[in-house]
Amino acid sequence: MPNLVLIYSISKIGCFFSGCCKGVLLSNGKNLPIQLIESIINFVIYIIIIKNYKNFKNSYQKIGFTCMFFTFFKFILEFFRYSNLYEILSISQLMCIVVFIFGIAFMIYGKT
Numbered sequence: 001m002p003n004l005v006l007i008y009s010i011s012k013i014g015c016f017f018s019g020c021c022k023g024v025l026l027s028n029g030k031n032l033p034i035q036l037i038e039s040i041i042n043f044v045i046y047i048i049i050i051k052n053y054k055n056f057k058n059s060y061q062k063i064g065f066t067c068m069f070f071t072f073f074k075f076i077l078e079f080f081r082y083s084n085l086y087e088i089l090s091i092s093q094l095m096c097i098v099v100f101i102f103g104i105a106f107m108i109y110g111k112t
Contacts, residue, residue: 001066002049008070009042022082034080041073060110067103071096 015021016035023032049066056062075096084090 001063002046002053005042005046005049005066005070009039009046012036012039012042023080024082031082032080034077037080038074038077041077042070045069045073056110058110060106064103064106064108064110067099067106071100071103075100 012021012035016033016039021035023034023037026032049069052065053062056065075093078084078090078093078096081090084093
């Protein structure tokens with residue numbers, strides 16, 4: 001499961017080079033390089049998840065922690081994306097909420 005976060009981190013570098021998933025416009029007229037910021041943050045998330053994996057007693061807690069940690073930061077980063085500028089919440093953010101709730105459920109189920 002944590003490898004998906006690593007793969008996502010690498011894929012955002014591809015987004016930067018292809019020009020998709022742009023960030024909001026800055027005062028100098030350029031787009032915020034949200035793809036690179038997201039790539040770095042997701043790589044740090046991957047390292048944190050890997051370091052904490054041994055602290056969980058089963059796979060349910062590992063999956064729950066990964067889902068919650070990843071979607072929390074993705075939800076925040078989506079506010080800085082140009083395509084979501086005029087939306088209250090994007091589809092990605094709604095999906096983050098759903099996956100975060102599943103993460104909580106996995107954490108609770110894993111404690112029993």
